[in-house]
Amino acid sequence: MHPAIQAILTIVIGVGGCIGYFWASNLFLDKVLFPARGPEAGRNIGRANMIRPWLFLAPAMIALGLYLAYPVFATLKLSLFSKGGDTFVGFGNYAAMMGEAKFWESMRSNALWLVVVPAAATAFGLLAAQLTDRIWWGNIAKSLIFMPMAISFVGASVIWKLIYDARAADQAQIGLLNTIWMKFEGGIGSVLILQILPAIMLGVFAALMVWLLWSLIAPMARGMREGIWTRLGRILGAAITLGLALVTAGWAIGAMTADLPYGTPQTWLTIPFWNNFFLMAVLIWIQTGFAMVILSAALRGVPEDTIEAAILDGANAFQIFFKIKVPQIMGTIVVVWTTITIVVLKVFDIVRAMTNGQWGSQVLANYMYDKLFTAQDWGVGSAAAMVIMLLVTPILVWNVYSARKEMR
């Protein structure tokens, strides 16, 4: 049968079947099983109304159970069995996976993605929301920034691959990035823009982290009385900020002392470690529109009297933004951040299309796909899937918790 005919038939059967099911099961319940007449009419109506919700829910619950809930447990089971799925090996697959360099490379890349993409997309989204809300052509601007949301990850990869394209040095460069790169010839301007400026920016960020670190541990140094959890939180925060400060300071020094290969076109996607950032740019480009739309709505919801009060008190535009608006939309920022985090944890298409995990750019989802369908190793592949599930779980718990809180 031709697939198109099959598709139309499926639509007809699917839609007709759904309507038919709901209509017929309702009819059966009301007329045959518990008819609303005779001596037990009242009781029957009550009984029918107890069953009806489950009639309405049944198809959805079966589909959800079969296609989302059951696979979690089936995958857990598969991850404890050997390659073909027949002998029980306990945590053998997890141990084998931990011993693979590619797995740790994926974990490192994923960690990098998890820090950079949500942060950058949210920051750009906030910037875009704030800018476009203040201009008369803001809606057009919003539309254009939002547009990449409609483009597939693979399509976006093609778009960005053209930007990263590299040709031999004596040919015309058709990639935008290499064209810009070839404009730098190593003179004072290049050093200023490519080395001193990034170093200053990284240095400022490192200094900011040190300041944050100090403000976190200062109350403890003064011997303030606090609960054990607050104290643990402070120590954890201090460790993270210290780590970030050291890393960025290291990068700042690296940027200053780097010997950049001026005059040679770069194949950006094959530079280990840095290629991760070129891949992330694609996802940031896609997700910024999402962040912008939601944050823009939240910004418009900020009560005007708080802003008026701030203006009367002499606050400038930056103070209004960072001290009045941002704190009031913090809840929305968290929602945006976690939504993008989930997208990042599952990122697959972009890496598959642009580097396929070569040159140090492997990520968990692509590692899992390679294990499942290239190496045909269901055990280790399922173990990798369980790692993704484990990383999503905190967000899952948090979402369920806040949804329940809201329903009360």
Add this chain to the structure above:
Amino acid sequence: MDNIAGSKPALTWAVHISAVLLVALWVFPTLGLLVSSFRTSDQIAGSGWWQALSTQEARMPAIRLKGEEALKDGVFMIEGNLFDASGAEISRWGINSKDVEAFEAGETTALPSGEALTVEADGTYRLSSTQSMADLRMPRVFVTAETPPQFTLDNYDTVLFKPAPGQSVGKAFLNTLTVSIPATIIPILIAAFAAYALAWMEFPGRALLVAAVVGLLVVPLQLALIPLLQFHNAIGIGKGYLGVWLAHTGFGLPLAIYLLRNYMAGLPRDIIENAKVDGATDFQIFTKIILPLSFPALASFAIFQFLWTWNDLLVAMVFLGTTDNEMVLTGTLLNLMGSRGGDWEILSASAFISIAVPLAVFFAMQKYLVRGLLAGSVK
């Protein structure tokens, strides 16, 4: 608003300029691909797409002279034009690959073998010698020429109607359509009934079910691949469209139920209670009142699901298969990137065909998309 205290012109300008820069940064990548898809492969390789509208100066591949010699005033001459027909204008030329820009247009030079060669700006050349050039190996000429801007639809023609084996974008387009339309329509109905039950019917365990749906929203579909493939094989569906439709339906349901439930729960209670007092059954309330009122939410979910199924790569790769006949657009594009990564004229046209439909849907139905996003996230 924030400018009640008056706004500074400098700040307004800064906002406008930053917004323009930001929009440009977001539009340029797509624009680059769009422009490239209308250029010939020589043009794409010869200059960046941002130069497509300007007259381009580019070095052309070496051209070997050809022509019949004629005897004129005791001098043997060969005359002709380097170009077949185009408005190209030569700025510099050379006869040695080591120095391709040795001469200006109109200059005359002596070849190593003794002949004199003149190349004019419009491409006409004159080779003259005192001896016959019948057995001379004709020289090659390297030219740097300016060509006027030129656009073509040939790339789309090639990609759609004359594809190389296994790279049929037209076929993939139909396959994608076949996957995404049923996969968009079927979950809507199933979800709508469930959402109504969760929003307006009283029964024990309702809160628990809503929480479960919220939890399932973030379960990565990566976990479902192997178990579902096994399940499909066990019940005899195997790989095929039916499997993809079912998988997309299952994966789309949590968002559908969540969006629709939130929307239906916000509908005015009076309408539903009045209908109940008038003797309407739940089924009637649902089909006659709730469903028409929920149109905005249904539309926003439909757009989400359509974009998601159209753009999906993983589910199609796993549940449909990867042979030439079963490829969806994203899969074909992925193959093209591997096998013809340097052929930007093919790649850009194919990519544009694949993103044209979602872009059209996006621009036509943006209102509902935004509404759906806000309903799903801002709470």
